[in-house]
Amino acid sequence: MSIFDLPVSQKETGMSPRTSEQYKEMRESKRNLIMKSALKLFAKNGVFNTTINMITQDAGISKGLMYNYFKSKEDLLRSVVFQGINKLLVLFDPDHDGVLTKAELKYFIEETFRTIQEDIQFWKIYFSVLSQPQVLKIVGNKFWEILNPVSKILKNYLKNNNYKNPEIETQFFGALMDGICINYILDPDNFPLEEIKQKVIELYT
Amino acid sequence: MSIFDLPVSQKETGMSPRTSEQYKEMRESKRNLIMKSALKLFAKNGVFNTTINMITQDAGISKGLMYNYFKSKEDLLRSVVFQGINKLLVLFDPDHDGVLTKAELKYFIEETFRTIQEDIQFWKIYFSVLSQPQVLKIVGNKFWEILNPVSKILKNYLKNNNYKNPEIETQFFGALMDGICINYILDPDNFPLEEIKQKVIELYT
Amino acid sequence: MSIFDLPVSQKETGMSPRTSEQYKEMRESKRNLIMKSALKLFAKNGVFNTTINMITQDAGISKGLMYNYFKSKEDLLRSVVFQGINKLLVLFDPDHDGVLTKAELKYFIEETFRTIQEDIQFWKIYFSVLSQPQVLKIVGNKFWEILNPVSKILKNYLKNNNYKNPEIETQFFGALMDGICINYILDPDNFPLEEIKQKVIELYT
Amino acid sequence: MSIFDLPVSQKETGMSPRTSEQYKEMRESKRNLIMKSALKLFAKNGVFNTTINMITQDAGISKGLMYNYFKSKEDLLRSVVFQGINKLLVLFDPDHDGVLTKAELKYFIEETFRTIQEDIQFWKIYFSVLSQPQVLKIVGNKFWEILNPVSKILKNYLKNNNYKNPEIETQFFGALMDGICINYILDPDNFPLEEIKQKVIELYT
DNA sequence: AATGAATGAGAATTCATTCAT
DNA sequence: CATGAATGAATTCTCATTCAT
Numbered sequence: 133m134s135i136f137d138l139p140v141s142q143k144e145t146g147m148s149p150r151t152s153e154q155y156k157e158m159r160e161s162k163r164n165l166i167m168k169s170a171l172k173l174f175a176k177n178g179v180f181n182t183t184i185n186m187i188t189q190d191a192g193i194s195k196g197l198m199y200n201y202f203k204s205k206e207d208l209l210r211s212v213v214f215q216g217i218n219k220l221l222v223l224f225d226p227d228h229d230g231v232l233t234k235a236e237l238k239y240f241i242e243e244t245f246r247t248i249q250e251d252i253q254f255w256k257i258y259f260s261v262l263s264q265p266q267v268l269k270i271v272g273n274k275f276w277e278i279l280n281p282v283s284k285i286l287k288n289y290l291k292n293n294n295y296k297n298p299e300i301e302t303q304f305f306g307a308l309m310d311g312i313c314i315n316y317i318l319d320p321d322n323f324p325l326e327e328i329k330q331k332v333i334e335l336y337t
Numbered sequence: 338m339s340i341f342d343l344p345v346s347q348k349e350t351g352m353s354p355r356t357s358e359q360y361k362e363m364r365e366s367k368r369n370l371i372m373k374s375a376l377k378l379f380a381k382n383g384v385f386n387t388t389i390n391m392i393t394q395d396a397g398i399s400k401g402l403m404y405n406y407f408k409s410k411e412d413l414l415r416s417v418v419f420q421g422i423n424k425l426l427v428l429f430d431p432d433h434d435g436v437l438t439k440a441e442l443k444y445f446i447e448e449t450f451r452t453i454q455e456d457i458q459f460w461k462i463y464f465s466v467l468s469q470p471q472v473l474k475i476v477g478n479k480f481w482e483i484l485n486p487v488s489k490i491l492k493n494y495l496k497n498n499n500y501k502n503p504e505i506e507t508q509f510f511g512a513l514m515d516g517i518c519i520n521y522i523l524d525p526d527n528f529p530l531e532e533i534k535q536k537v538i539e540l541y542t
Numbered sequence: 543m544s545i546f547d548l549p550v551s552q553k554e555t556g557m558s559p560r561t562s563e564q565y566k567e568m569r570e571s572k573r574n575l576i577m578k579s580a581l582k583l584f585a586k587n588g589v590f591n592t593t594i595n596m597i598t599q600d601a602g603i604s605k606g607l608m609y610n611y612f613k614s615k616e617d618l619l620r621s622v623v624f625q626g627i628n629k630l631l632v633l634f635d636p637d638h639d640g641v642l643t644k645a646e647l648k649y650f651i652e653e654t655f656r657t658i659q660e661d662i663q664f665w666k667i668y669f670s671v672l673s674q675p676q677v678l679k680i681v682g683n684k685f686w687e688i689l690n691p692v693s694k695i696l697k698n699y700l701k702n703n704n705y706k707n708p709e710i711e712t713q714f715f716g717a718l719m720d721g722i723c724i725n726y727i728l729d730p731d732n733f734p735l736e737e738i739k740q741k742v743i744e745l746y747t
Numbered sequence: 748m749s750i751f752d753l754p755v756s757q758k759e760t761g762m763s764p765r766t767s768e769q770y771k772e773m774r775e776s777k778r779n780l781i782m783k784s785a786l787k788l789f790a791k792n793g794v795f796n797t798t799i800n801m802i803t804q805d806a807g808i809s810k811g812l813m814y815n816y817f818k819s820k821e822d823l824l825r826s827v828v829f830q831g832i833n834k835l836l837v838l839f840d841p842d843h844d845g846v847l848t849k850a851e852l853k854y855f856i857e858e859t860f861r862t863i864q865e866d867i868q869f870w871k872i873y874f875s876v877l878s879q880p881q882v883l884k885i886v887g888n889k890f891w892e893i894l895n896p897v898s899k900i901l902k903n904y905l906k907n908n909n910y911k912n913p914e915i916e917t918q919f920f921g922a923l924m925d926g927i928c929i930n931y932i933l934d935p936d937n938f939p940l941e942e943i944k945q946k947v948i949e950l951y952t
Numbered sequence: 953a954a955t956g957a958a959t960g961a962g963a964a965t966t967c968a969t970t971c972a973t
Numbered sequence: 974c975a976t977g978a979a980t981g982a983a984t985t986c987t988c989a990t991t992c993a994t
Contacts, residue, residue, distance in 0.1 A: 400980085
């Protein structure tokens with residue numbers, strides 16, 4: 133058994149079989165409605181070009197209600213970004229303490245590519261936030277906390293597989309994945325994500 | 338002769354030795370002063386969090402004067418980005434029609450890493466612009482026009498060196514460089530740019 | 543029955559007697575408040591010399607609220623002008639298809655003079671708009687649509703009363719009324735509107 | 748001999764025959780150049796939508812030079828309007844002290860219609876100024892000083908021709924001419940100025 | 953919980969006017 | 974005379990946020 137044995141989708145849908153889509157829809161809180169609209173519009177127009185008005189109209193609620201759920205626009209952005217980060221926590225499971233096998237690394241890479249494709253809206257916002265110094269403050273270093281354990285596990289793997297400089301190699305890997313992500317985001321229709329994935333897997337396993 | 342035979346720095350400093358710093362300073366037009374301030378502040382605070390007031394105050398001029406030189410804030414941003422892009426044109430010389438040698442590729446990679454370090458302010462703005470959908474429109478596809486010839490040259494090189502899939506390899510290389518750039522930008526003090534550069538050079542030459 | 547059988551004032555005041563002034567005041571929407579202030583100030587200072595600030599201060603509301611009701615200053619001006627034009631629609635009833643009697647024409651002229659006096663603010667703005675080429679575009683040709691049926695009816699009347707050149711006579715009549723209006727507007731206290739009205743009535747009936 | 752015995756054009760061109768067009772052009776001062784451009788642009792775009800920049804560019808001079816000749820934009824407008832008014836002074840000669848003959852009145856009306864056509868730019872500005880309260884202050888009551896003697900002469904004529912109420916008739920005449928002027932200005936191509944002129948002449952002579 | 957009218961600080965932009973050269 | 978770079982007050986408009994209902 134490994135950290136990657138249970139894909140995100142299974143975990144998420146791991147609810148009682150009698151839970152209908154309709155019921156799920158009903159239970160979906162206003163809060164999630166708002167965040168969904170925010171995610172969509174932030175990704176589409178950028179954070180600064182998305183007004184509270186646009187979000188509440190898209191969510192079909194009033195401006196005032198939004199402020200019942202979120203302290204401010206900044207709070208909403210933070211919530212949207214953290215929601216995305218938390219979803220990644222499952223993928224980047226920090227509790228893995230053993231040694232990563234080749235198969236597990238392959239699985240990890242595959243999962244990462246899957247999230248790039250699946251959560252493109254989140255990644256758009258995420259990179260937008262990264263490159264907006266003032267916005268970056270909002271998110272703070274939460275992301276690094278998540279990434280750190282992952283990078284440790286990876287470093288160990290690389291050390292065990294006789295890579296000369298595991299520290300540098302880890303940074304290299306991180307940069308590579310960021311670059312792939314940003315390139316896919318900018319032109320999802322033309323970027324050969326699948327082929328690039330194969331090349332990354334070959335390179336590391 | 339090669340595309341890399343005349344580095345930017347030589348061309349730029351290729352002025353008469355008796356040209357004093359003071360003279361240079363005097364000749365530096367107001368336009369450049371404004372763009373310098375804009376570059377600095379856009380990079381530091383992000384485009385949206387930088388007001389015309391901040392720029393003109395930093396440049397030591399009045400708000401109105403800025404509008405004598407630039408039609409709008411958008412025009413100023415465009416000018417700043419294009420200035421940076423044009424500076425890259427020398428590096429990414431599109432006129433190279435022969436076959437790239439190993440030494441030339443090494444030189445190209447080194448130059449690319451140099452600009453990442455030297456023009457960090459430009460790259461910050463550039464990635465900020467890339468990840469702001471509404472801002473991206475402003476710059477348009479000028480950048481792709483520049484990058485296209487470069488990617489062709491690289492593709493040829495990879496083909497000639499028996500890489501299996503030059504097309505994919507080229508995209509991979511581009512993504513890698515983007516990722517390195519973005520990682521360096523986010524934490525210039527801790528990112529091991531020099532070591533990463535060596536790894537990239539080893540990988541490709 | 544005639545086009546002039548129901549004067550504006552009767553229609554407007556044709557509300558239930560128990561409707562108190564206070565109630566009317568209460569129901570008067572913010573939108574009308576703003577338009578009232580705009581009408582007053584546009585007439586007093588001219589469109590260009592009236593700022594949004596002045597209007598909202600006069601209306602006792604905030605700047606932002608004005609933009610909840612009107613898209614822009616231009617939109618506000620358009621609304622004010624159209625409101626005035628629509629008020630005239632009752633007077634210049636385009637549905638009259640029979641032949642104008644002498645009494646009806648007399649009534650029409652009297653009503654026209656009444657509106658000149660009563661809606662002096664509107665007419666000030668109207669002539670101001672007419673003589674500002676750039677502002678004229680805003681209002682467009684709405685007014686001509688209204689005036690056209692009126693001029694047709696008048697032309698018929700003149701034809702039936704053996705005027706030699708009804709077309710020219712109609713234009714003459716229009717010019718005369720415009721001139722009277724503009725002269726009254728410029729100096730309401732000294733222009734002998736009543737006597738001029740009598741002369742016009744004598745001239746045409 | 749009468750007040751109308753010497754048409755404007757003769758008076759204006761009453762210069763030495765050896766004065767060539769070229770020479771005239773040369774002697775045409777910068778001041779007139781500026782006023783010419785201002786007249787044109789004020790009439791075309793309205794006073795508020797015409798900037799000093801537009802005027803000086805049209806005149807082919809620098810902004811600074813304009814301020815050598817005119818104290819302010821207001822001063823320029825005043826000068827343009829007064830120049831037009833002074834041109835009218837010849838037409839509305841205040842020195843006529845005898846009794847107006849029918850022929851003279853006919854001539855006066857004809858001259859008035861001629862100026863409406865010939866000086867359409869001036870009249871556009873003039874009515875624009877009239878209907879802009881703030882702008883009206885600029886011109887002041889200069890125009891009324893001119894008009895007063897004319898109206899006296901006209902009043903006398905009407906009295907001598909047994910009109911019942913010369914005072915009212917004079918105001919009526921003035922309003923009529925204003926209305927004709929404004930209607931012609933708004934649509935010079937379609938307004939039947941010549942036919943209206945004939946009607947006015949018939950009416951009064 | 954829900955609404956949306958109301959606020960007002962703050963942003964971009966314009967343009968008449970000045971003044972050193 | 975002539976220039977046009979430079980100024981900054983004034984204006985329109987935006988939008989996150991509040992609050993009475």
